[in-house]
Amino acid sequence: xxxxxxxxxxxxxxxxxxxxxxxxxxxxxxxxxxxxxxxxxxxxxxxxxxxxxxxxxxxxxxxxxxxxxxxxxxxxxxxxxxxxxxxxxxxxxxxxxxxxxxxxxxxxxxxxxxxxxxxxxxxxxxxxxxxxxxxxxxxxxxxxxxxxxxxxxxxxxxxxxxxxxxxxxxxxxxxxxxxxxxxxxxxxxxxxxxxxxxxxxxxxxxxxxxxxxxxxxxxxxxxxxxxxxxxxxxxxxxxxxxxxxxxxxxxxxxxxxxxxxxxxxxxxxxxxxxxxxxxxxxxxxxxxxxxxxxxxxxxxxxxxxxxxxxxxxxxxxxxxxxxxxxxxxxxxxxxxxxxxxxxxxxxxxxxxxxxxxxxxxxxxxxxxxxxxxxxxxxxxxxxxxxxxxxxxxxxxxxxxxxxxxxxxxxxxxxxxxxxxxxxxxxxxxx
Amino acid sequence: xxxxxxxxxxxxxxxxxxxxxxxxxxxxxxxxxxxxxxxxxxxxxxxxxxxxxxxxxxxxxxxxxxxxxxxxxxxxxxxxxxxxxxxxxxxxxxxxxxxxxxxxxxxxxxxxxxxxxxxxxxxxxxxxxxxxxxxxxxxxxxxxxxxxxxxxxxxxxxxxxxxxxxxxxxxxxxxxxxxxxxxxxxxxxxxxxxxxxxxxxxxxxxxxxxxxxxxxxxxxxxxxxxxxxxxxxxxxxxxxxxxxxxxxxxxxxxxxxxxxxxxxxxxxxxxxxxxxxxxxxxxxxxxxxxxxxxxxxxxxxxxxxxxxxxxxxxxxxxxxxxxxxxxxxxxxxxxxxxxxxxxxxxxxxxxxxxxxxxxxxxxxxxxxxxxxxxxxxxxxxxxxxxxxxxxxxxxxxxxxxxxxxxxxxxxxxxxxxxxxxxx
Numbered sequence: 001x002x003x004x005x006x007x008x009x010x011x012x013x014x015x016x017x018x019x020x021x022x023x024x025x026x027x028x029x030x031x032x033x034x035x036x037x038x039x040x041x042x043x044x045x046x047x048x049x050x051x052x053x054x055x056x057x058x059x060x061x062x063x064x065x066x067x068x069x070x071x072x073x074x075x076x077x078x079x080x081x082x083x084x085x086x087x088x089x090x091x092x093x094x095x096x097x098x099x100x101x102x103x104x105x106x107x108x109x110x111x112x113x114x115x116x117x118x119x120x121x122x123x124x125x126x127x128x129x130x131x132x133x134x135x136x137x138x139x140x141x142x143x144x145x146x147x148x149x150x151x152x153x154x155x156x157x158x159x160x161x162x163x164x165x166x167x168x169x170x171x172x173x174x175x176x177x178x179x180x181x182x183x184x185x186x187x188x189x190x191x192x193x194x195x196x197x198x199x200x201x202x203x204x205x206x207x208x209x210x211x212x213x214x215x216x217x218x219x220x221x222x223x224x225x226x227x228x229x230x231x232x233x234x235x236x237x238x239x240x241x242x243x244x245x246x247x248x249x250x251x252x253x254x255x256x257x258x259x260x261x262x263x264x265x266x267x268x269x270x271x272x273x274x275x276x277x278x279x280x281x282x283x284x285x286x287x288x289x290x291x292x293x294x295x296x297x298x299x300x301x302x303x304x305x306x307x308x309x310x311x312x313x314x315x316x317x318x319x320x321x322x323x324x325x326x327x328x329x330x331x332x333x334x335x336x337x338x339x340x341x342x343x344x345x346x347x348x349x350x351x352x353x354x355x356x357x358x359x360x361x362x363x364x365x366x367x368x369x370x371x372x373x374x375x376x377x378x379x380x381x382x383x384x385x386x387x388x389x390x391x392x393x394x395x396x397x398x399x400x401x402x403x404x405x406x407x408x409x410x411x412x413x414x415x416x417x418x419x420x421x422x423x424x425x426x427x428x429x430x
Numbered sequence: 431x432x433x434x435x436x437x438x439x440x441x442x443x444x445x446x447x448x449x450x451x452x453x454x455x456x457x458x459x460x461x462x463x464x465x466x467x468x469x470x471x472x473x474x475x476x477x478x479x480x481x482x483x484x485x486x487x488x489x490x491x492x493x494x495x496x497x498x499x500x501x502x503x504x505x506x507x508x509x510x511x512x513x514x515x516x517x518x519x520x521x522x523x524x525x526x527x528x529x530x531x532x533x534x535x536x537x538x539x540x541x542x543x544x545x546x547x548x549x550x551x552x553x554x555x556x557x558x559x560x561x562x563x564x565x566x567x568x569x570x571x572x573x574x575x576x577x578x579x580x581x582x583x584x585x586x587x588x589x590x591x592x593x594x595x596x597x598x599x600x601x602x603x604x605x606x607x608x609x610x611x612x613x614x615x616x617x618x619x620x621x622x623x624x625x626x627x628x629x630x631x632x633x634x635x636x637x638x639x640x641x642x643x644x645x646x647x648x649x650x651x652x653x654x655x656x657x658x659x660x661x662x663x664x665x666x667x668x669x670x671x672x673x674x675x676x677x678x679x680x681x682x683x684x685x686x687x688x689x690x691x692x693x694x695x696x697x698x699x700x701x702x703x704x705x706x707x708x709x710x711x712x713x714x715x716x717x718x719x720x721x722x723x724x725x726x727x728x729x730x731x732x733x734x735x736x737x738x739x740x741x742x743x744x745x746x747x748x749x750x751x752x753x754x755x756x757x758x759x760x761x762x763x764x765x766x767x768x769x770x771x772x773x774x775x776x777x778x779x780x781x782x783x784x785x786x787x788x789x790x791x792x793x794x795x796x797x798x799x800x801x802x803x804x805x806x807x808x809x810x811x812x813x814x815x816x817x818x819x820x821x822x823x824x825x826x827x828x829x830x831x832x833x834x835x836x837x838x839x840x841x842x843x844x845x846x847x848x849x850x851x852x853x
Binding site: 020032033034035082084085088089091092093094108110111128136137138139140141143144146149150151152253254255256257258259288292293294295299302305308309329358360362363364365366367369370372373374375400428 | 450452454478489490491493494495497498499501502523525529562564567568574575576577578579580581641680681682683684715716717725726729730731732733750751752768778781782785788789790792793795796797798809
């Protein structure tokens, strides 16, 4: 088979790709590293709680947390063997994760890559769920949920999503609740599996000392042709209002002082994937200008001891949702919030400084290059971008096209008070 | 692992790990002090205050602007303890020169690092009072915020209780009271002591000219008077007279159980690979005894893992459980340890653990920071080895050696953090 080649000369990175006859898309990044890494991912996450096949009349509704539950259960094979035991024989280190929109199964290894790849492709395409093993997993995942309930960062984020969004399914917690996972049984798991683990809905990305021909041979050996993929995902969350759902959300935990996250909701999501990548990096540049340690805002709050050492910011622009978050610890989150609002209005009035823009752009450009030093980061970032219809090898050139006018417009369009909400975790007793 | 080491001043070495596979270079400057009640809080303050300003970049804002100009040169404070050593300083991850047309990023970043460590912003021959006072508040916040992460907090509480009479029980941050009592003068005196007395290890991992980099650092020390101390080695406790039981009650949903064991392990024996192999079989992987039994079979928890101390000779088991299951979980953990003591290790377990450790060791070569950590922390134990050499030792290890190692393990302290409603 001939492969498509895409290369970025500046980065000195490239990938080969092909659509396997089974339906699976495959991307291979050759890289001279000791560690090789593979991730097999499906476009199925916590948001997919209502769906049907095109031929079905009714939608199927499933309990929250099922995609994550399924990820746990898939490791158990029919003969009672755990996939971890199989990887233990090749020495690979395996894992999996579930997000709002995807589930990925992965391993890293320093030898016997192709043997491990066989195991990966085999166990993910051979589900086995029984009532007994489902029950056992309910106990384990209940403890995972409990752990997150005590975790301030996890709670802060979860509540913030509820504050920002009224309908968008990013509100759904990936792990679900102790109650929702109690409703899961083997039958529903198979229904979800058979719907979303169709190879036409999945992608394999590998990076390291690997060859596309060999990867293809393993695919030929393990994968059978998948039926056509024709599902309808429920779109009832599409008419999300522009404004936030709630201005403030609070919860109480055993923490030393309040922790806050200010979210900036953005419903103006570009339909072109490269425009989304551009917006995402432009937002990172804007965050660097506005909130980094060189910013007026950070330094003023820091010197007044209104925030902890870190004022972190993060942005996510995907086709399903787009938001920006600024968070830290503070003895007075309300005061920080009002200063935040005032500060943004000031920057809008006075404009962005040309030098600050150039330095921030350089920072984001360099951080992007740095992310190409690990086979794991390359494959994971690739999948994230690919599921949003973009390609991470395009990022450096897209960043180059961002100018001060674009970032200024972003500031004026996105940073409006009706789009802000704040989530606060308060110490118990306050 | 280390390509070259050069002594550039009294008690100051620069270590060079040459590699061209990364797009970045990794540089660190490390002060090695004895972990002590008298200086822990002061030494933890030093990198914080030094990060506030240098002679040429007197504020955080100016430092960060400089870092942005140097292509997002992440320079962060380092502050960690490794057994009886309290290590603090700076580490930097910088972009390779080939990505800039007209800037020597490496050389400029080294200048900035040296300024941060050795040429601070001073007012009347002392730190800026405002910086010192501000960082005192931050360090107090850090200490108070330790409770926020319950898993880590529980482990730290166990170490404090278990090693009350040892140096390992000292928190590297000091206490809130000790930090509040710091003055600008005591802090600056601690700084003068640090640059004069503490051994300093500098690491450069990446692509660069060793001689010119070493010379650059050497120049800095021409004006610094050095009289390095040697750090006494801690005496490890092997025996347990009575098992300590500690219970803390906080507002938590999940109970955190931590068991602390004395292992009889001595760093100078150079048998850390045995400890790692034991750890892998017992509780550090998804095919370990603790994972397969306490989690998978008994469904008691999401995590139940063992952790070994390379300098302390302490082995911990940490798990998050329903408070009502504490006794069952504790019993199950001890049963799994007992099995290893009885030599109940299957050939498969042994093989899997070996492969897993070797996989982890070989992956070290793919991260500049991991290479530095490997070389630096082992050199502190007087061990100079490479992942490849350690893989060979792992390969030769027998079940009997693991059994013999585990047979010396003794439970010392049981720590339990639980919610109010379960009392």
